[in-house]
Amino acid sequence: MNLFEDYKNVIKKAVENDPTKSNRILGLSESALESNREYLKSLRNELPGRELSPEMKLFAKGMGVPETFDYQPLGSHPDFAYLKGTDLVEEHWIISGFIDVKKSTKLFNNFTKATVRLITESIIRASMFAVNLCGGYVHRIQGDGLMVYFGGKNIEKLKAVEDALKSFSMISYFVKNDLKDFFEENGIQDIHTRAGLDLGHSKQVDWFYSGIGESGEVTTCSLHTSLAPKMQSNAKNSGIVVGHNITTQLRKDKYFEQRSKEIHDYEDGRKYHQYNFDWERYLVDNNLAVQNDMGVLVLTINITPDPNRNSRDLYPIASKSKPYFNYGQK
Amino acid sequence: MGKNELDKDIISFLNNYFAFKEVKSPKSGYRALEGKVSVLDRKNKLWGQFEILILINEKNYPYTIPIVIEKTEIIKRDWDFHISKEGECCLDIPHKLLKMKKRGIVLEEFYREVIYPFFANYHYKVATDKYANGEYKHHFKGIAQFYQEEYGLNNYGNIIALLETTVSGIKYQPNKQCPLCGGSKYKKCCRKKVYSLRGYGLDQLKLDLALFKENNLKTENISV
Ligand SMILES: [Zn+2]
Ligand SMILES: [Zn+2]
Numbered sequence: 001m002n003l004f005e006d007y008k009n010v011i012k013k014a015v016e017n018d019p020t021k022s023n024r025i026l027g028l029s030e031s032a033l034e035s036n037r038e039y040l041k042s043l044r045n046e047l048p049g050r051e052l053s054p055e056m057k058l059f060a061k062g063m064g065v066p067e068t069f070d071y072q073p074l075g076s077h078p079d080f081a082y083l084k085g086t087d088l089v090e091e092h093w094i095i096s097g098f099i100d101v102k103k104s105t106k107l108f109n110n111f112t113k114a115t116v117r118l119i120t121e122s123i124i125r126a127s128m129f130a131v132n133l134c135g136g137y138v139h140r141i142q143g144d145g146l147m148v149y150f151g152g153k154n155i156e157k158l159k160a161v162e163d164a165l166k167s168f169s170m171i172s173y174f175v176k177n178d179l180k181d182f183f184e185e186n187g188i189q190d191i192h193t194r195a196g197l198d199l200g201h202s203k204q205v206d207w208f209y210s211g212i213g214e215s216g217e218v219t220t221c222s223l224h225t226s227l228a229p230k231m232q233s234n235a236k237n238s239g240i241v242v243g244h245n246i247t248t249q250l251r252k253d254k255y256f257e258q259r260s261k262e263i264h265d266y267e268d269g270r271k272y273h274q275y276n277f278d279w280e281r282y283l284v285d286n287n288l289a290v291q292n293d294m295g296v297l298v299l300t301i302n303i304t305p306d307p308n309r310n311s312r313d314l315y316p317i318a319s320k321s322k323p324y325f326n327y328g329q330k
Numbered sequence: 331m332g333k334n335e336l337d338k339d340i341i342s343f344l345n346n347y348f349a350f351k352e353v354k355s356p357k358s359g360y361r362a363l364e365g366k367v368s369v370l371d372r373k374n375k376l377w378g379q380f381e382i383l384i385l386i387n388e389k390n391y392p393y394t395i396p397i398v399i400e401k402t403e404i405i406k407r408d409w410d411f412h413i414s415k416e417g418e419c420c421l422d423i424p425h426k427l428l429k430m431k432k433r434g435i436v437l438e439e440f441y442r443e444v445i446y447p448f449f450a451n452y453h454y455k456v457a458t459d460k461y462a463n464g465e466y467k468h469h470f471k472g473i474a475q476f477y478q479e480e481y482g483l484n485n486y487g488n489i490i491a492l493l494e495t496t497v498s499g500i501k502y503q504p505n506k507q508c509p510l511c512g513g514s515k516y517k518k519c520c521r522k523k524v525y526s527l528r529g530y531g532l533d534q535l536k537l538d539l540a541l542f543k544e545n546n547l548k549t550e551n552i553s554v
Contacts, residue, residue, distance in 0.1 A: 284348035290368035290376065293446040295346040298374045306375035311457045313371035318454035318462035320447035323412035324423040324476075325468045 003055050003299050004174045006048045007126040011119050011179065013043055015186055018115045033112060040118050047125050056129070062301035063166075065133055072137050076218040079152040080207045083218045090207045093157060095164045095246070096225040097136070098232040099127065099171055099195035100145025104188055120144055123179070127171045134167035135160070139219070147229075149220075151199075161199060161249040166288065168195045168240050169279035173289065173299050176238045196231030197277075198243030200224030223272075227263050231274050234259070240277040247275055255282050293317055336361060336391040339437040346438060353383075360385040360397075367449050377453040380404055384445070392434035395427045398445055405452055412448075412465070421448050423466050423476050428530045470541050477538075481523055486546040492520060493539040496527045 002008070017039055019032045050068050052060060057067045076084060083090065101123050107116050124146065128138050131148050135155070140147040150167070151160035175193045183191045200222040210219050224243060231241035243263065247256045256275040264272035280297055283289035289297045340361060344350055350365030363384040369377040381401040387394040398419045405411050405419075412420040421427065421444050430440075454462045466472035477483045483492070491510045495502075502509050504517035513519035527535060 281348040290366075290370065290379070291347060291349065292368070292370040292374060293442050293450075296374075298368075298370055298376070300376060303368070303376065303379055305377050309371060309375040309377055310373075311454055313373045313375065314369075314377065314450055314454050314457075315462050316372055317447050318451040320443055320463075321451040321461070322422060322463045322465060323420055323448065323451065323461060324466035324472045325410075325412045325420050 002178065003059055003170070004126050004178055005055065006046065006053055007122045007129075007174070008178045008182070010043055010046050010122050012182065013046075014040060014115045014118045014122075015111065015182075017043075018111045020111055020115075028112070033114075036112055037114050040114050044118060044121070047122060048129065056133075059301050060133060063133060065135070069132055071128065071132055074138055074140060077137050077139070077149055077152065077207075079154075080218050083207060083209045084216075085213070086209055088208070091202045092153070092205060092207055093151060093200060093202045094205050094207075094220055094222070094225070095150040095160055095197060095199045096220065096222070096228040097148040097150065097164055097168060097195065097197045098145060098229045099148070099168055099193055099240075100143065100232070101175060101191065101193050102237075103144060103191045106188060110187060123175065126174055130167050130170040130174070134163040134170075136163060136167050157199070158249050161246055162286075164197055165240075165242075165246075165250070165277065165279070165282060166286065168197060169283050170288070170299065171195070172238055172240060172279055173283065173297060177297060177299070190237070192237040194232050194235035194237070195240040196228040196233070196235060196242070197240065197246055198224040198228045198231065199245040199249065201245065223264065227272070227274075231263055234263070234274065236276070240279050241274050242277050244273045244275070246277075254278070333388060333391075336386065336388060336437075339391075340386075343437045343441065347441065350384075355385060356383075357385055357397075359388055361388055362386075364401075367446060369446075369450050369453050371450075377450070378404065380449050382445075382449075384441075386437070392436065393431055394435070395421075395431050396435075396437075396440060396445075398448070400449075411452065411455075419448055421445065423472060424534060425473075425476055425480075425530045428534050432529055432531060470545055473538055473541060474545075481526075486542050490539065490542050490546060492523055492527065493535055493542065495520070496524045497532060497535050497539060 017036070019028060019036050023029070023032060048056065050070065052067060060067050060069065072078065080090065080092070107119070111119070123144070124141060127146055131138055131146065136148050136150045138146050139149055150164035151157065172193050172195065175191065180191060200220070204224055205220050205222040207218065207220055210216050224245065227243055231243065235241045241259070242256070255278045257278070259274050259276060262271040263274040266272065283297060283299065284291060288301060289299045290303070291297055340352060340363065343363070344352065347365065349368070350363050353362050353364045355362035363386070365382065367380045367382055369379070371377065383399040383401055385397040385399070398421060400413060400417045400419055403417065405413050407413060407415050407417070414420070451461050467475050477489055483489050488511060495510060502516045504521065505515055507514065508516040508519035510520040
């Protein structure tokens with residue numbers, strides 16, 4: 001069992017049942033498209049909702065979150081929702097995060113647009129799950145990505161930084177480990193996430209209501225909210241880039257590699273730096289993942305033996321070893 | 331030379347296996363890596379975890395076999411599990427390890443191909459009651475088994491003749507009848523085995539020779 005298994009299965013089924021390939025020569029008939037749409041409509045119900053799978057519950061428990069959690073409504077961070085419709089301003093620290101899935105436009109050549117839509121939605125829903133699991137707030141869904149806040153009035157800054165890093169690491173893991181190989185087997189190269197995260201301290205962030213009357217949102221004005229999407233676009237494939245403020249909270253150099261070019265020049269001699277975040281090392285160090293013989297990550301919070309393991313699957317590794325005993329006798 | 335190469339290989343190992351870190355070595359002249367082995371099968375299902383210590387001889391690397399100590403004491407300190415009282419794991423028969431040592435090891439490969447499989451095999455044995463690829467018998471019998479499996483040799487006299495030739499370095503006419511077993515041409519017969527045996531190093535071969543001689547006497551006595 002795997003944390004994102006249910007999302008992955010929906011994507012798998014959507015891809016396997018896509019009519020595009022089998023109808024390549026004749027072209028897709030309207031009836032084929034229609035039955036595909038019907039199929040996907042019911043498949044969509046297999047995406048996890050508020051009810052969590054056993055593995056998801058295990059993670060929720062391990063992270064101190066209730067087993068059925070309510071997804072926070074989009075748009076307004078609950079701690080600042082009172083600003084809605086007012087012209088008040090509050091200064092309060094926040095972590096802003098941007099993550100999206102860069103998917104090849106080739107998806108549209110291989111699948112119907114209904115299939116592409118369900119693939120996208122599954123990834124978005126899995127990401128929203130990971131954000132909510134780690135105490136974050138999805139502020140906005142944009143295209144193939146999310147804008148997210150971590151932090152608030154009842155949480156310590158360091159804890160919020162750790163939550164943000166865990167959450168984005170899990171999403172990066174999902175796409176890199178669970179989905180990438182599957183898509184490559186199906187002829188889709190290079191599907192990957194990119195993410196950016198930065199922390200603005202209280203003096204650096206204004207919370208306010210932006211808009212007129214009902215049509216507006218509670219949002220932040222901060223250099224660091226603006227830098228996060230720039231870091232995201234600088235990230236390598238499957239990479240997470242974070243701002244200097246994040247690194248000074250965590251104080252663990254081993255996870256951060258400073259990029260040669262700064263993300264912001266204050267034009268007074270000071271520069272604000274950006275860092276590549278080693279999320280794979282972070283997941284393992286925080287007991288959220290283990291590594292197999294090849295060093296490949298497997299996301300798990302539970303280190304008790306898997307009840308569904310089968311010695312057949314262990315044989316190829318175990319049979320490399322043939323032990324001998326000669327202690328106590330020369 | 332050994333030192334720079336070891337430095338490089340340790341860095342590369344730690345960059346790939348995040349559950350390990352370098353610690354102060356309890357044994358002088360050695361570098362020590364401490365961490366967790368998570369045994370996952372080919373379907374990435376978890377079987378268990380071990381905390382281990384890997385000790386690597388600094389001066390001899392890569393021509394050395396790391397010492398592996400199981401610290402969690404999950405593995406019962408019992409010779410049926412190929413582990414010493416102190417937790418030192420017996421990874422393989424010395425002959426195979428010696429060959430690796432002569433060729434030189436690469437830390438990551440050694441972890442993947444020898445250390446990790448040793449712990450996977452422990453779980454395999456616990457689950458199925460036998461090792462995946464069998465095991466060597468203990469002590470001398472295991473050595474005899476090795477010669478049988480690796481070279482197809484059953485006759486102790488034959489093995490002794492081979493070992494004596496290898497240890498002494500005697501050269502025979504390559505195109506004449508094999509003086510060791512009577513086969514047609516020496517170069518097509520036992521010479522290949524002599525060449526292969528050299529890979530284990532003189533020390534091990536002398537030890538084996540003494541053991542076979544000793545046990546040959548014993549069996550002779552029994553049969554008389
Ligand atoms: Zn044994
Ligand atoms: Zn011969």
